[in-house]
Amino acid sequence: DAGVIQSPRHEVTEMGQEVTLRCKLISGHNSLFWYRQTMMRGLELLIYFNNNVPIDDSGMPEDRFSAKMPNASFSTLKIQPSEPRDSAVYFCASNNDPNSPLHFGNGTRLTVT
């Protein structure tokens, strides 16, 4: 089991540029979660999917953020245009049951200058 795989590990970009973060779920898992972590706010849930369908996107900060799950094993989180306040570590996590623990990817550290 390769675990949840995220790419890239690090992303440095200039304000106004588009950023795309990628995530591959653990095989057999049917729920995917995107979290953002900062020192000030901790781990915040942005959006989660169940069986490829977005269930709750109330944590998405604003329209600049969008997420897709084109198939059962892959998801993208896009920020367009990016801003310095988007700088954070973005984690993807998955599980196969609402009461089971989440398995996290290694995260993408995003820096927007």
Added chain:
Amino acid sequence: QKEVEQNSGPLSVPEGAIASLNCTYSDRVSQSFFWYRQYSGKSPELIMSIYSNGDKEDGRFTAQLNKASQYVSLLIRDSQPSDSATYLCAVNFGNEKLTFGTGTRLTIIP
């Protein structure tokens, strides 16, 4: 607003002593509870899960759940320097998603 509260620390504990980490949550209907450990620059990793009142032990770790008082705690016995990390409490409020506390930073002093 469903919330999970933790003391941010830092909590300093001598090597070999017991480290006690506490977490309170806002909703009595919460169903599942988890403790994650996060080393600096790394992703959260699961240490313990607990679903019913009482104690659950796994090696040097014990999770304690009291639903009536709405708290969950983590005890680490015989603390080791490698236990130095941030510990995150997470609660499933019955809505398929985990809400995390802001974490407690633990330092084990050799």
